[in-house]
Amino acid sequence: MSDIKKNAFRILVVDDDAKILYAFLEVLKKDGYSAITANDGEEALRTVASENVDLIFMDITLPKLDGLGVLKKLREQNINIPVIIITGYGIMQNAIKAMQLGAFDYLTKPLDIEKIRELTRKALPESSDSKTIKDEHPLLNADIVDRYDLIGRSDKMQDIYKLIGLVSTTPNTVSVLITGESGTGKELVARSIHNSALGIGYPFIGINCSAVPDNLLESEFFGFEKGSFTGAIDRKLGKFELAHNGTIFLDEIGNLLPNLQQKLLRVLQEREFERLGGDVPIKVQARFIAATNRSLDAEIKKGNFREDLFFRLNVVSIKLPPLRERAEDIPLLANYFLAKYNEHLSKKVKGFSQRSLNLLSSYHFPGNIRELENLIERAVMLTRGEEIGHELLEKMISVNYIKEPSLPVAGTSFRQARENILQIFEKQFIEEKLSSHSGNVTSASKSSNMSRQNFQRMMKKYNINSEDFKS
Numbered sequence: 001m002s003d004i005k006k007n008a009f010r011i012l013v014v015d016d017d018a019k020i021l022y023a024f025l026e027v028l029k030k031d032g033y034s035a036i037t038a039n040d041g042e043e044a045l046r047t048v049a050s051e052n053v054d055l056i057f058m059d060i061t062l063p064k065l066d067g068l069g070v071l072k073k074l075r076e077q078n079i080n081i082p083v084i085i086i087t088g089y090g091i092m093q094n095a096i097k098a099m100q101l102g103a104f105d106y107l108t109k110p111l112d113i114e115k116i117r118e119l120t121r122k123a124l125p126e127s128s129d130s131k132t133i134k135d136e137h138p139l140l141n142a143d144i145v146d147r148y149d150l151i152g153r154s155d156k157m158q159d160i161y162k163l164i165g166l167v168s169t170t171p172n173t174v175s176v177l178i179t180g181e182s183g184t185g186k187e188l189v190a191r192s193i194h195n196s197a198l199g200i201g202y203p204f205i206g207i208n209c210s211a212v213p214d215n216l217l218e219s220e221f222f223g224f225e226k227g228s229f230t231g232a233i234d235r236k237l238g239k240f241e242l243a244h245n246g247t248i249f250l251d252e253i254g255n256l257l258p259n260l261q262q263k264l265l266r267v268l269q270e271r272e273f274e275r276l277g278g279d280v281p282i283k284v285q286a287r288f289i290a291a292t293n294r295s296l297d298a299e300i301k302k303g304n305f306r307e308d309l310f311f312r313l314n315v316v317s318i319k320l321p322p323l324r325e326r327a328e329d330i331p332l333l334a335n336y337f338l339a340k341y342n343e344h345l346s347k348k349v350k351g352f353s354q355r356s357l358n359l360l361s362s363y364h365f366p367g368n369i370r371e372l373e374n375l376i377e378r379a380v381m382l383t384r385g386e387e388i389g390h391e392l393l394e395k396m397i398s399v400n401y402i403k404e405p406s407l408p409v410a411g412t413s414f415r416q417a418r419e420n421i422l423q424i425f426e427k428q429f430i431e432e433k434l435s436s437h438s439g440n441v442t443s444a445s446k447s448s449n450m451s452r453q454n455f456q457r458m459m460k461k462y463n464i465n466s467e468d469f470k471s
């Protein structure tokens with residue numbers, strides 16, 4: 001890009017810290033761009049309205065209106081100037097939000113000049129009409145967007161975001177162990193660490209320790225030299241080598257066989273290894289992230305997993321909560337997957353009925369987020385109306401899994417216990433009748449062989465509203 005062309009680009013830097021502004025101006029001007037500044041969010045909006053701006057670097061914490069607020073306003077006004085959000089140490093949660101608001105990328109402090117340069121080049125189109133932002137936008141590339149989509153506002157997820165942020169600022173010799181039930185997002189978290197630590201363009205190399213046959217896993221790890229065994233007709237690089245400065249994700253580490261556990265331990269200790277049949281030491285420069293849904297503690301006690309390897313892997317430990325322990329995130333996730341599958345399946349389902357949200361929130365999701373995602377995908381596929389109804393969900397969720405109302409039997413008199421169970425029965429009976437008659441009290445009572453008055457008395461007793469069942 002010629003300097004004359006560069007000068008045509010105007011970059012706005014928004015920060016309330018004069019030192020940061022100064023540093024930015026120095027770098028950008030030296031590189032031949034024209035740069036202007038603003039000290040708070042409102043000034044940033046005014047500047048964008050009155051000047052031609054091609055790219056914005058903006059701190060997240062700003063007086064008057066914060067960086068995310070400015071970003072939101074710009075997007076609401078359909079102003080699609082690429083915005084790079086600058087976040088403080090360890091606040092991945094904001095970084096994720098920034099991405100969801102359509103930030104081009106985010107930078108964490110302390111700022112790295114090379115990174116600023118690289119992002120500036122990426123964010124600015126070659127010439128204003130040659131490419132749309134979307135073509136250039138690394139995060140509008142679906143593959144990458146998916147990797148950033150960690151959804152959840154519960155405290156438990158906030159803690160995870162903070163940990164991801166923290167880990168991403170550590171040297172890559174700091175290994176991470178991610179534990180959690182199946183489908184809780186272990187791989188997604190590993191990718192988030194990778195992306196937030198390194199940005200785009202570094203390899204993320206996943207190896208599933210239980211999917212690769214045991215006799216092949218060693219050469220998957222280390223690669224081999226030509227002629228090292230029959231069939232080794234050519235040198236092959238292993239995954240540890242291919243990962244370069246990126247990330248090695250060892251999935252289902254709990255299934256790793258003892259001899260490979262020992263070899264992996266050595267690699268973690270010495271940060272180097274040899275290809276099979278070779279004697280040249282090769283440095284490992286990637287970060288190791290391991291994941292397991294088994295309890296490694298239990299495996300150690302049983303003698304199946306080396307304790308010394310556990311300590312090497314578990315420098316930082318991230319425990320993902322099962323979905324049922326953050327049930328408050330279920331509506332958010334459900335709506336997120338609804339939007340995703342509306343798009344994938346070209347459907348226009350608008351939302352969930354209150355009853356279906358209640359049903360989802362009380363279900364205990366043994367398969368966690370993966371199960372929720374699959375459920376919503378099928379529901380979107382099968383729904384022809386505007387709303388996903390609870391009848392459909394009820395059919396899909398195996399009846400056994402729906403939380404049984406606990407039967408308050410112990411500690412009460414026979415009469416009281418019978419009354420309690422009767423109440424549970426009556427309530428469920430009335431609700432199911434109303435539900436299969438779409439909230440029509442007359443036909444629901446008829447089909448129950450009850451008088452309308454009796455039916456209504458029962459509805460009143462249990463505070464049931466027929467409106468809730470209209471579809």
Ligand SMILES: Nc1ncnc2c1ncn2[C@@H]1O[C@H](COP(=O)(O)OP(=O)(O)OP(=O)(O)O)[C@@H](O)[C@H]1O
Nearest residue numbers: 149150151181182183184185186187188293369370
């Ligand atoms: N917080 C989240 N927000 C949005 N989607 C999520 C979240 N966590 C997980 N998912 C989605 O749920 C599915 C399962 O996630 P992932 O593969 O990361 O789980 P896992 O813990 O590795 O499961 P397993 O132990 O079965 O390998 C994926 O499609 C993933 O995109």
Ligand SMILES: [Mg+2]
Nearest residue numbers: 186187251291
């Ligand atoms: Mg996984």
